Amino acid sequence: MQHDIIDVAIVEDESELAALHAELIRKHPRLRLVGIASSLAEAQTLLNEKHPQLVLLDNYLPDGKGITLLNTPNLNLANCSVIFVTAASDMDTCSQAIRNGAFDYILKPVSWKRLSQSLERFVQFHEQQRVWKIVDQQNVDSLYQLQAKNYRLDNGSKGIxxxxxxxxxxxxxxxxxxxxxxxxVVTETGLSKTTTRRYLEHSVEAGLLKVEMLYGKIGHPRRLYRRAHES
Incomplete structure (x- = not known):
């Protein structure tokens, strides 16, 4: 059976994090990155021109809040889904995102494994919608389970x-x-930046390292990694 390719856009003004998201998308055989926007205005242009089926969306952008995109015709007409990846931990933003049909809501600092799981669930969700023209209760239950938070991938160390x-x-x-x-880490080890990011995030997931956000210039935090102390 031939599978559809899913077009994905990233709306994120933190360049390092956008690069992490982009790498995950490029590694997945069913996903295709169609653009990265670092502001609300760029995001609206990107939606107009590329019509993605999925957006990884930050809420705090230099010119406004990403959640306002949920009510724009661009998103609705394209039948586009949203995975929020944001530092917005207030219940109002979270509940608004859920009410407006966000597929998932992931808090920063972002877990590489958590986002990978969310992308995989969305691919399966998209495929089931495409295949099932008429649903019974079992089909509906399956779709809701794919959107649930307890879905797990078996292999968290693939490619390590x-x-x-x-x-x-x-x-x-x-x-x-x-x-x-x-x-x-790139300077000290000689590894490529892409490889370095993958191994750092794997180490965080494995509990070997911890990650902290350094907030310097407003809106552009940096991810810093340190050895996790044993308790």
Missing amino acids: EEKTLERVKALFQEEPERFFSVDD
């Missing part, structure tokens, strides 16, 4: 090589109190 992981771990063992940026 032990030697490369040990290389990254050694860096943090040598300086356990230091916070490293992605660029710092």
